[in-house]
Amino acid sequence: MTDKLIPTASATVGPYFHIGLTWLNHTEMATAATAGRQIVITGRVVDGNGEAIPDAMIELWQANAAGRYDHPEDGREDKPVDRSFHGYGRSRTDNDGGFRFVTVKPGPVPGPGNTLQAPHVVVALFMRGLLKHLYTRIYFADEAAANAADPILGLIDDEGRRATLLAQPGPDGTYRWDIVMQGDNETVFFDV
Amino acid sequence: MADVVGYRREVPGSQPPHLHAPYASTVKRAPTRPLVYIPHTLSEVTGPVFGHDRVRPEDADLTKQGAGQPIGERMILAGRVLDGDGRPVPHTLVEIWQANSTGRYHHERDQHDAPLDPNFTGTGRCITDAEGNYRFVTIKPGAYPWRNHHNAWRPEHIHFSLFGPSFMTRLVTQMYFPGDPLFPYDPIFNGIPDEAARQRVICQFDLGLTEPEWALGYRWDIVLRGRDATPMEK
Numbered sequence A: 001m002t003d004k005l006i007p008t009a010s011a012t013v014g015p016y017f018h019i020g021l022t023w024l025n026h027t028e029m030a031t032a033a034t035a036g037r038q039i040v041i042t043g044r045v046v047d048g049n050g051e052a053i054p055d056a057m058i059e060l061w062q063a064n065a066a067g068r069y070d071h072p073e074d075g076r077e078d079k080p081v082d083r084s085f086h087g088y089g090r091s092r093t094d095n096d097g098g099f100r101f102v103t104v105k106p107g108p109v110p111g112p113g114n115t116l117q118a119p120h121v122v123v124a125l126f127m128r129g130l131l132k133h134l135y136t137r138i139y140f141a142d143e144a145a146a147n148a149a150d151p152i153l154g155l156i157d158d159e160g161r162r163a164t165l166l167a168q169p170g171p172d173g174t175y176r177w178d179i180v181m182q183g184d185n186e187t188v189f190f191d192v
Numbered sequence B: 001m002a003d004v005v006g007y008r009r010e011v012p013g014s015q016p017p018h019l020h021a022p023y024a025s026t027v028k029r030a031p032t033r034p035l036v037y038i039p040h041t042l043s044e045v046t047g048p049v050f051g052h053d054r055v056r057p058e059d060a061d062l063t064k065q066g067a068g069q070p071i072g073e074r075m076i077l078a079g080r081v082l083d084g085d086g087r088p089v090p091h092t093l094v095e096i097w098q099a100n101s102t103g104r105y106h107h108e109r110d111q112h113d114a115p116l117d118p119n120f121t122g123t124g125r126c127i128t129d130a131e132g133n134y135r136f137v138t139i140k141p142g143a144y145p146w147r148n149h150h151n152a153w154r155p156e157h158i159h160f161s162l163f164g165p166s167f168m169t170r171l172v173t174q175m176y177f178p179g180d181p182l183f184p185y186d187p188i189f190n191g192i193p194d195e196a197a198r199q200r201v202i203c204q205f206d207l208g209l210t211e212p213e214w215a216l217g218y219r220w221d222i223v224l225r226g227r228d229a230t231p232m233e234k
Helices: A018-024 A144-148 A159-165 B195-199
Strands: A038-046 A056-062 A088-092 A098-104 A120-127 A134-140 A166-169 A174-176 B074-082 B093-098 B123-127 B133-139 B144-146 B152-154 B157-162 B171-176 B216-219
Touching: A018 A088, A018 B093, A018 B123, A018 B157, A038 A120, A056 A098, A088 A098, A134 A159, A159 A166, B093 B133, B123 B133
Parallel strands: A038 A174, A134 A166, B074 B216
Antiparallel strands: A038 A098, A056 A088, A056 A120, A120 A134, A166 A174, B074 B133, B093 B123, B093 B157, B144 B152, B157 B171
């Protein structure tokens, strides 16, 4: 058995990541041709003082409306790939810490064992002051039954903490989801 | 559906913590509550795959983005992207960004009193080849001051961003140069607990990579997270 290599240490993106990373910004993840219900997810990223974080970068990864990931390891033939939707998003935050993604509501995907995961979006969060990126998830507050059975949400003991992952529906397919780094409503981040 | 094969968890000491008080910006931005441990599911072991159509060969040469040549020490930076078992990670996106040779970023928020170089944006990207190799041509970045503490200076470094085969292998890091006198004073470099892990973010001068009469060569290999041997337990 060969020795395992230890992964290279992470570092912060720093304050100037925009020059290297904004070329791949992708906030309009869905087009008119994309199957499913088009939604808009907006929010803000705030620090431990409740102040806007204007130099963060958010990346999203999600399944399409049928619950299929556009990736070689998702080979489920019964769930169609959507050629107009790849499931990846990237955005910097604006001066008010804000972000906005246009996407489609993902379908449910398999979880451990025979479980089914509620519709969700995986989030990677980068910023100045974050030496390694954080992972969290966006769930949808209007999927109460699916959320209640979700095997990952079920690992969060406190209901108030679970609620930090629930995007709240607004008018016209909009959802609101904020990222709070510290404090009473501190967002749940995952050890993955 | 069978359970997925997950990715190996962090080796203690090999990665920086979220809260590292000497780096002042971590204090109000690091989570204060423990991260919630979750198993890897299909959502974690998949991730974005980028085609070659977005990246052009010239994107890997940062010395040819202006009308003229940038000022500074021309260098070739090459290496391999490997997984945790030492296998190459082919066809994966590598993004880099850096200061110019005076220590100034081509960024509106960088107000360091050092000259911009009209021939240097400091951004590049490439896709690794079938053997996991990447190669950039650039200018050696300068050190620069920042306001973390009195008389704070960042060692010379180049920022890297990589994807690898899944969202779990995502990596953003900084690569340093051998023998930098600023290492003992830099809280970002020293945020990596283990000495051996710090040494692994320093590139090596490579005479074999150096091209006579043209550019110095530096080599740096990058290791992404490796895979578990067996499917996750529930």
